[in-house]
């Protein structure tokens with residue numbers, strides 16, 4: 001049988017199923033697709049008050065991925081380091097509130113992946129344009145690694161790299177497409193990961209962009 005690709009296979013079935021990626025890491029294919037329009041509208045409302053910006057790493061490099069946050073705490077980086085903070089450094093205002101749609105999606109995804117309900121208090125919103133990438137890293141600025149992170153991909157597809165506990169561990173590549181949700185808990189919670197340079201393309205809802213939400217319990 002010829003390979004026709006996931007998009008075509010699941011044209012009439014938005015929920016493309018569940019795949020185990022690693023210990024405690026589950027991909028829920030297409031899980032957020034039926035809510036794509038409302039999720040993108042929520043991102044739009046957040047970024048009207050907390051615009052996307054290219055933050056600077058402690059090493060002095062400007063990140064190619066543009067970022068903003070919503071929730072009680074937001075992830076930031078500058079020359080002094082990485083941290084979560086209650087206010088947007090650019091405006092001095094608290095980050096926009098976490099939309100109820102984000103909380104609902106996080107709860108449903110965590111349950112579908114077999115985790116107890118997560119109540120995220122931080123959502124980092126990443127925007128990739130062609131050429132943007134995220135180097136291999138660990139997410140370890142949160143207070144308690146027992147809570148899983150829920151990630152939601154919207155717009156153009158990206159190649160995601162997923163390694164192991166050590167930086168030099170072998171890396172697997174998977175494509176994350178519009179509507180895919182991944183729940184990262186258990187040992188995978190501290191695994192290295194990154195996103196390869198975004199390729200140009202056109203998505204009907206986001207144009208030449210990819211968005212990624214990471215719902216976290218940071219505090």
Ligand code: MD3
Nearest residue numbers: 126139149151184188189191193212214
């Ligand atoms: C694996 N974002 O914001 S989402 C990040 O597509 C981040 O923008 C990527 O890595 C993106 O920190 C990847 C998938 C992801 C998110 C959190 C993880 C994978 C993870 C935490 C632990 C292990």
Ligand code: FE
Nearest residue numbers: 137138139193
């Ligand atoms: Fe990460």
